[in-house]
Amino acid sequence: MRAFNYTRADSPAAASQAAQVEGAKFIAGGTNLLDLMKLDIETPAHLIDVNHLGLDQIEATPEGGLRIGALVRNTDLAADARVRKDYALLSRALLAGASGQLRNMATTAGNLLQRTRCPYFYDTHQACNKRNPGSGCSAIGGVTRQLAVIGVSDACIATHPSDMAIAMRALDAQIETVRPDGSTRSIPMADLHQLPGNTPHIETSLMPGEFITAVTLPAPVGGTHIYHKVRDRSSYAFALVSVGLILQEDGTGRVAVGGIAPKPWRVEAAEALLPKGAKAVSERLLEGATPTDDNHFKLTLVERTLASVLAQARETA
Amino acid sequence: MTISRRNFLILGAVTATAFAMPPFISLKAYAASLEQPAMSKITLQVNGKPRELEVDTRTTLLDALRENLHLTGTKKGCDHGQCGACTVIADGRRINSCLTLAVMHDGSEVTTIEGLGMPDKLHPMQAAFIKHDGYQCGYCTPGQICSAVAVLKEIRDGIPSHVSPSLTEPPQLIAAELQERMSGNICRCGAYSNIIEAITEVAEVPA
Ligand SMILES: Cc1cc2nc3c(=O)[nH]c(=O)nc-3n(C[C@H](O)[C@H](O)[C@H](O)COP(=O)(O)OP(=O)(O)OC[C@H]3O[C@@H](n4cnc5c(N)ncnc54)[C@H](O)[C@@H]3O)c2cc1C
Numbered sequence: 266m267r268a269f270n271y272t273r274a275d276s277p278a279a280a281s282q283a284a285q286v287e288g289a290k291f292i293a294g295g296t297n298l299l300d301l302m303k304l305d306i307e308t309p310a311h312l313i314d315v316n317h318l319g320l321d322q323i324e325a326t327p328e329g330g331l332r333i334g335a336l337v338r339n340t341d342l343a344a345d346a347r348v349r350k351d352y353a354l355l356s357r358a359l360l361a362g363a364s365g366q367l368r369n370m371a372t373t374a375g376n377l378l379q380r381t382r383c384p385y386f387y388d389t390h391q392a393c394n395k396r397n398p399g400s401g402c403s404a405i406g407g408v409t410r411q412l413a414v415i416g417v418s419d420a421c422i423a424t425h426p427s428d429m430a431i432a433m434r435a436l437d438a439q440i441e442t443v444r445p446d447g448s449t450r451s452i453p454m455a456d457l458h459q460l461p462g463n464t465p466h467i468e469t470s471l472m473p474g475e476f477i478t479a480v481t482l483p484a485p486v487g488g489t490h491i492y493h494k495v496r497d498r499s500s501y502a503f504a505l506v507s508v509g510l511i512l513q514e515d516g517t518g519r520v521a522v523g524g525i526a527p528k529p530w531r532v533e534a535a536e537a538l539l540p541k542g543a544k545a546v547s548e549r550l551l552e553g554a555t556p557t558d559d560n561h562f563k564l565t566l567v568e569r570t571l572a573s574v575l576a577q578a579r580e581t582a
Numbered sequence: 583m584t585i586s587r588r589n590f591l592i593l594g595a596v597t598a599t600a601f602a603m604p605p606f607i608s609l610k611a612y613a614a615s616l617e618q619p620a621m622s623k624i625t626l627q628v629n630g631k632p633r634e635l636e637v638d639t640r641t642t643l644l645d646a647l648r649e650n651l652h653l654t655g656t657k658k659g660c661d662h663g664q665c666g667a668c669t670v671i672a673d674g675r676r677i678n679s680c681l682t683l684a685v686m687h688d689g690s691e692v693t694t695i696e697g698l699g700m701p702d703k704l705h706p707m708q709a710a711f712i713k714h715d716g717y718q719c720g721y722c723t724p725g726q727i728c729s730a731v732a733v734l735k736e737i738r739d740g741i742p743s744h745v746s747p748s749l750t751e752p753p754q755l756i757a758a759e760l761q762e763r764m765s766g767n768i769c770r771c772g773a774y775s776n777i778i779e780a781i782t783e784v785a786e787v788p789a
């Protein structure tokens with residue numbers, strides 16, 4: 266690991282200002298950043314510890330929703346009584362990710378900003394446009410079983426690996442931030458993650474130094490919430506495909522899918538077809554997909570997982 | 583001048599990086615990294631005792647426990663959060679000590695396997711692992727035991743898991759819950775079924 270300076274920030278604005286320095290990074294739970302630093306994939310010269318800013322509270326908003334502090338641990342978010350009751354999809358997605366130990370450290374903002382699990386990104390001996398822009402993509406033409414089938418480009422076919430982000434997308438979360446000049450803004454979850462295009466190293470719409478203070482959820486939408494994750498072992502593994510569903514009694518609802526794209530994949534025109542069943546929804550959702558021979562199975566898996574989840578939702582409703 | 587093995591390794595690593603720059607790391611990022619290790623003084627409350635130490639900021643909590651404090655009960659398996667051998671209890675919660683920095687825990691309370699119990703005074707979970715043969719080589723065992731102690735607390739505190747059938751009712755103390763919650767602790771020897779038996783026995787005794 267490269268040597269770095271370590272400081273504890275004393276306010277969100279100060280953290281953002283400090284992060285303008287070349288080579289500076291925030292550290293929250295550290296479970297993704299330290300992993301990557303040990304491999305020399307991330308090489309910050311300054312670490313700004315944001316764990317002591319009091320951003321670990323979940324509060325009700327005047328609009329009837331919830332404001333989740335950026336440093337709320339994944340365990341605490343999943344276990345919050347309001348989340349369990351009104352945003353069950355979020356609890357379920359969190360509990361399907363990582364392990365008990367990791368969820369005790371992992372934070373709301375860190376989870377959203379975790380980087381891809383593409384095996385070539387992790388291997389510094391391989392060319393990778395995300396890790397080293399312009400060097401090429403070793404995954405294309407390589408082993409791609411885990412990688413994305415839609416939203417990809419000729420430069421990168423990596424997925425975003427977060428389970429929690431799938432629920433946040435289906436729930437229309439907003440990301441609250443503060444920038445180095447002290448100004449604040451709110452970014453819709455749909456716009457947080459960027460598609461790779463020619464710049465796979467630019468993964469989000471955050472500016473340099475921009476600091477996430479909270480994630481807000483609008484008032485509860487009701488319905489039956491189900492998160493189903495399909496993976497190679499029954500626990501402690503990333504998704505091959507995951508489906509987050511909110512189904513209303515009248516048959517309408519929302520669908521966001523994980524494991525298939527560089528960002529949580531939700532297509533409003535596809536979920537409008539929910540009353541017609543899983544086949545119609547997944548065909549529209551996956552329109553324009555460019556799978557490889559290795560990951561073509563994900564197209565079928567999305568449809569079947571959605572069919573199973575829809576059947577389960579109708580049973581429990 | 584006496585050079586400890588540890589200092590020698592650090593010096594060795596610094597010199598080596600000056601010659602060999604790993605492939606595909608941007609020059610900018612390389613230039614931005616510090617030339618000298620940064621040191622930091624911290625205090626950890628380890629197994630009930632305050633311990634002051636000066637660490638390189640890069641030192642993980644795991645390395646601080648093992649290399650600086652010589653508490654070698656906590657094991658390093660993967661060093662990447664994938665096996666659970668390094669599980670300790672920090673400020674009341676089980677965590678992977680390999681994926682957190684010692685400096686981030688300045689002022690924290692840490693309990694390791696040595697703090698749970700020693701051969702002359704075993705923690706009930708340690709005694710149950712011995713009784714049920716919950717290990718073979720024993721390498722994953724300290725992590726398994728620290729995790730298991732915390733798992734029982736998590737269930738008592740009502741924290742749900744992936745296999746809890748309902749999110750609104752308290753989780754049950756059943757094998758399926760224990761298996762899911764222990765999934766972050768890998769055992770290469772495959773002692774899983776005996777581990778679950780040991781935890782179940784402790785769980786049945788009211789805390
Ligand atoms: C073995 C293993 C298995 C896993 N399995 C899963 C899984 O199945 N599903 C899943 O979803 N995840 C999984 N994870 C990933 C895990 O969820 C993430 O590592 C974790 O959520 C990251 O959160 P953190 O707080 O530790 O982030 P950190 O590592 O602290 O930070 C991650 C990034 O976010 C930035 N950052 C942090 N906070 C802020 C902020 N407030 N504002 C701006 N930037 C910020 C940091 O600078 C860094 O770039 C797994 C991880 C491991 C190691």
Ligand code: SF4
Nearest residue numbers: 383393394402421422
């Ligand atoms: S798919 Fe993306 S992350 Fe993976 S090697 Fe190609 S450029 Fe890198």
Ligand code: FES
Nearest residue numbers: 659660661666680
């Ligand atoms: S050594 Fe920490 S999880 Fe493997």
Ligand code: FES
Nearest residue numbers: 718720769770771
């Ligand atoms: S007892 Fe050998 S790894 Fe678990």
